Amino acid sequence: MPKPLDRMDRKILKALLGNARLSNSQLAEQVGLSSSPCWQRVRRLEQDGYITGYYAALDQRLLGAKETVIIEVTLDRHDDDILESFGEAMARLPEVLEVYLTTGEYDYLMKVAVDGTEEYERFLRERLYKVRGIRHTRSSFALRCLKQAHSIAPIDE
Known part of the structure; x- marks a missing residue:
């Protein structure tokens, strides 16, 4: 059973939802953690299934599907x-x-x-x-x- 989200987990998820390309150090700074605990929380959020993947959002119009x-x-x-x-x-x-x-x-x-x-x-x-x-x-x-x-x-x- 996944661990319930606390306030810091929510901050991490919101930050990654806004920009999934943040480095761990950028993410840690943005949410107010040091790098190691931030990295550990992200890994736990991935393992618990809160984070299911990372992807690039592409502009379908520029790709020819307007x-x-x-x-x-x-x-x-x-x-x-x-x-x-x-x-x-x-x-x-x-x-x-x-x-x-x-x-x-x-x-x-x-x-x-x-x-x-x-x-x-x-x-x-x-x-x-x-x-x-x-x-x-x-x-x-x-x-x-x-x-x-x-x-x-x-x-x-």
């Missing part, structure tokens, strides 16, 4: 075989950024990055609609992103 499309997907069946094969297929599609199994009218909510409507049509015809088990989809193009976060910030107590 449109974000939200796709709702309904499957024709819900047996284990179809669910597993759908998940594996989505993991192989580079345009697919996120996929959530949901409750409600649709089974999945997907976030997809494409370079305009022609590429989106090609994605549908040549990739998504070839995945077995899909009964119905509904798509919406995002006009503008108002907020983007990759995790919640720890709540101060």
